[in-house]
Amino acid sequence: MAHLLILFLLFIMPYNIHGCSPSFDIHNDLPQNTPQLKFHCASGDDDLGYHYPAIGSDFHWSFCATPATLFFCHFWWNEKNLAFDVFNQITGCVTDGSVPDYVVNCHWQVKADGIYLGYFDNDVDQIIYTKYRDW
Numbered sequence: 001m002a003h004l005l006i007l008f009l010l011f012i013m014p015y016n017i018h019g020c021s022p023s024f025d026i027h028n029d030l031p032q033n034t035p036q037l038k039f040h041c042a043s044g045d046d047d048l049g050y051h052y053p054a055i056g057s058d059f060h061w062s063f064c065a066t067p068a069t070l071f072f073c074h075f076w077w078n079e080k081n082l083a084f085d086v087f088n089q090i091t092g093c094v095t096d097g098s099v100p101d102y103v104v105n106c107h108w109q110v111k112a113d114g115i116y117l118g119y120f121d122n123d124v125d126q127i128i129y130t131k132y133r134d135w
Contacts, residue, residue: 022087023062026073026108028053034078037110041073041086065090065104075110080135082115093117098130108132 028037032055041048041061051059063069067090074083086108089095093106099119107118107127118129 020064021062022065022090022104022106024060024071024086024106024108026053026059026110028055028057029109029111030055030077031112034112038076039073041071043069043071075115077110077135082133082135084133093119097132
């Protein structure tokens, strides 16, 4: 019985504590007077639809995650397009990202030179972005 309790504490409890906390912001930081940004995000369970955010605005969503949760987005802008996972790891947003392992609130920034992944750094009280993909 003690072994079952230990397994519960090690494997199940962390996902119950953190499972409903992931959230995302996609910020349109493209230059003024450029073509409209369009993106579509979905998981195996949820289709968030197509979005056309104005320059300077954000699209935000949150969800309950499990270790198997995956969200992807497809972005279109100025005859360019990119598609990739925006969430595939219950801590750290994406497995190939540059955010600390404890981060579950992912910030995506769309710019003219590519798409950036960021996280809020409490030490400096701001979002730290790193380029994730070139257009």
